[in-house]
Amino acid sequence: MRHMWTTKRYLGFLGLALLVAPVVTRAQTPAVHADVVVILAKEEPGTIDPSLAAVGALQRPPFNTFRSMRVLSRPRVTLRTDQDVDIALPNGRQLRLRIQQVMPDGRLRVRVSINRPNQSDYLPLLQVLASPGDPFFVAGQAHDGGTLVIGITLGS
Amino acid sequence: MSTPRIEDSVLQQLRDDELDADEREQALRLLADSSHDQGRLRAMERLGEFVNDVTAEDAAQLSAADSSRMFENILMGLDAPAAAHAPSDAETSVAPSGAGAAVETDGRKRPKLRLIEGEGLGTLPPRSEKVAFEPKLSSPEGLAEERRGSQPGQAPDADGGTKWPGLLAVVALAAAALLALALRPADAPPAPIAEVVAPVPATPDGPVVVEDEPEVIVASHRGTEVEAIDFGSNMGTVFQVPGERDVPVAVVWISDEEYVR
Numbered sequence: 001m002r003h004m005w006t007t008k009r010y011l012g013f014l015g016l017a018l019l020v021a022p023v024v025t026r027a028q029t030p031a032v033h034a035d036v037v038v039i040l041a042k043e044e045p046g047t048i049d050p051s052l053a054a055v056g057a058l059q060r061p062p063f064n065t066f067r068s069m070r071v072l073s074r075p076r077v078t079l080r081t082d083q084d085v086d087i088a089l090p091n092g093r094q095l096r097l098r099i100q101q102v103m104p105d106g107r108l109r110v111r112v113s114i115n116r117p118n119q120s121d122y123l124p125l126l127q128v129l130a131s132p133g134d135p136f137f138v139a140g141q142a143h144d145g146g147t148l149v150i151g152i153t154l155g156s
Numbered sequence: 157m158s159t160p161r162i163e164d165s166v167l168q169q170l171r172d173d174e175l176d177a178d179e180r181e182q183a184l185r186l187l188a189d190s191s192h193d194q195g196r197l198r199a200m201e202r203l204g205e206f207v208n209d210v211t212a213e214d215a216a217q218l219s220a221a222d223s224s225r226m227f228e229n230i231l232m233g234l235d236a237p238a239a240a241h242a243p244s245d246a247e248t249s250v251a252p253s254g255a256g257a258a259v260e261t262d263g264r265k266r267p268k269l270r271l272i273e274g275e276g277l278g279t280l281p282p283r284s285e286k287v288a289f290e291p292k293l294s295s296p297e298g299l300a301e302e303r304r305g306s307q308p309g310q311a312p313d314a315d316g317g318t319k320w321p322g323l324l325a326v327v328a329l330a331a332a333a334l335l336a337l338a339l340r341p342a343d344a345p346p347a348p349i350a351e352v353v354a355p356v357p358a359t360p361d362g363p364v365v366v367e368d369e370p371e372v373i374v375a376s377h378r379g380t381e382v383e384a385i386d387f388g389s390n391m392g393t394v395f396q397v398p399g400e401r402d403v404p405v406a407v408v409w410i411s412d413e414e415y416v417r
Contacts, residue, residue, distance in 0.1 A: 057405040060397040109383070123410055125386035134399060136380035136406040140392065 032079045032099050032108060032132075035153045036087055041066035041139075042146035055151065057137065063149065072148075079110070079154070089114070091143045093122060095150060100127070107131050108154045114138065130154045161186050162193045171200055379403035 039052065046068025052058055058069065077085045079099040087095040093114050101109040112126040128136050132155030141148040162170075162183060169175050170183045187193050378401070382394045385408065392410035399405035 054400075057397045057399040057407070062409070063397075120388060122388065122390065122412070123386075123392075123408075124388045125384065126382065126408055127384040128380055128406055129383050130380040130406075131378050131403070134379050134403055134405065136382075136408075138408045138410070140408075140410040140412055142412040 030102070032102075032155050034077050034079050034085070034097055034110075034155075036073075036075045036077070036095065036097075037151040038072045038074075038089065039149040039151065040070045040072050040090075040144060040146045041149050042068045044068060046070075055135070057135065058149075058151075063137075063139075066147070066149075068146075069149070089141070089148065089150075091141055091148065092116060093141070097152070099154075103129070110152075110154060112138065112152070114141070114150075161190055162196075164196075167193065167197055167200060171197060171204070380406040382406045382408065 037052075039049070039058075041063070043066055048067075048069045049071045051071060052069050057063065072090055075087050077087065077097065079085055079097055081099050081102070083098065085097045087097070089095055093116050096113045096115070098111045099108060100111050103109060108130050110128050110130060112123070112128060113120075114123040115121055122141070123138065126138065130136055130152075133153065135151045135153040137149060137151050139147060139149040166175070166179070166183055170180065170187070175183060187197065379396075379399065381396070381404065385392070385394060387410055390411050392408065395407050395409070396404040397407055
């Protein structure tokens with residue numbers, strides 16, 4: 001009888017260990033910060049936000065056709081593996097970010113979508129492999145007489 | 157030339173007079189017809205006489221006292237390894253009081269049975285020297301003790317019932333550790349990929365330069381790239397522009413239907 005109780009106890013311990021291991025593993029997943037900048041760019045002459053002067057890609061075509069750039073928001077979010085994070089855009093759509101995988105070389109595989117809530121009306125899927133600190137851009141949405149340019153930088 | 161027709165064993169038995177009447181008669185008949193077999197028999201007889209002469213000569217040189225001492229030495233040689241391996245309690249517990257098993261009435265020691273290690277060891281339990289050869293069954297105490305130990309209601313040895321759950325716990329911990337390691341994300345910094353560049357060969361007239369270590373150029377995965385995209389019902393394109401330090405920066409440009417309408 002004592003042996004049976006001992007056996008049950010150890011079997012329970014085994015099951016608990018197997019259940020807890022993935023949770024512990026997930027808790028060990030490093031959080032990845034994402035810096036998002038939402039820019040309203042227009043072709044009309046204007047000013048370029050000084051904070052954007054250091055962004056080299058925005059000085060190159062086709063972005064250099066915009067003669068004014070204004071930063072609408074700079075949300076900073078924390079991403080975890082397989083967890084969606086939504087960021088509201090000024091045009092009513094949502095930018096959804098999800099870290100899919102941390103590559104062995106340190107790069108981050110991220111999934112992006114831009115849609116209205118509960119819809120898939122604009123950009124259903126974008127999968128990017130990004131080095132930490134290097135941005136990527138999604139542009140083209142119309143807003144307030146201009147074009148939205150969204151820059152996303154992971155793991156800075 | 158006649159060929160041998162009598163087997164060696166039959167010929168030897170004929171010489172030793174160990175054949176029955178029929179076999180002897182048949183052998184003698186064959187022997188009479190074969191000069192070769194007759195020669196073999198004569199050679200066998202000469203060999204036997206020679207061996208007998210040698211053994212008789214050796215026996216004559218050995219006195220009765222020497223024979224007895226030699227036999228005692230053999231017995232002592234047999235007892236010595238047994239005494240070296242067997243503990244003293246084996247002597248006291250195994251040999252009961254008054255037992256004539258170890259010492260016979262004529263004072264001559266009987267050689268103790270010993271386990272000779274060999275291929276048969278695999279079939280014996282551990283400490284087989286005691287278990288297999290000690291006259292434990294002849295001891296009533298030992299027999300009773302053995303019977304008590306083999307009763308079904310008696311508990312096994314102290315750790316026999318709890319050892320395997322302990323092993324199960326170790327296996328559980330190992331499985332959990334392996335699972336955690338297998339699912340652990342790579343939090344190490346990006347591993348640089350080394351590219352080995354072969355040194356430029358020296359000109360025939362120039363000095364020969366021996367480089368101990370080749371130059372290593374460390375490349376890094378920088379920038380961003382689009383792996384997959386679904387524009388849905390919209391028009392779009394993907395391209396890259398040079399970013400800081402000229403790293404490639406991915407750009408997705410997608411039309412806005414609402415804007416077009």
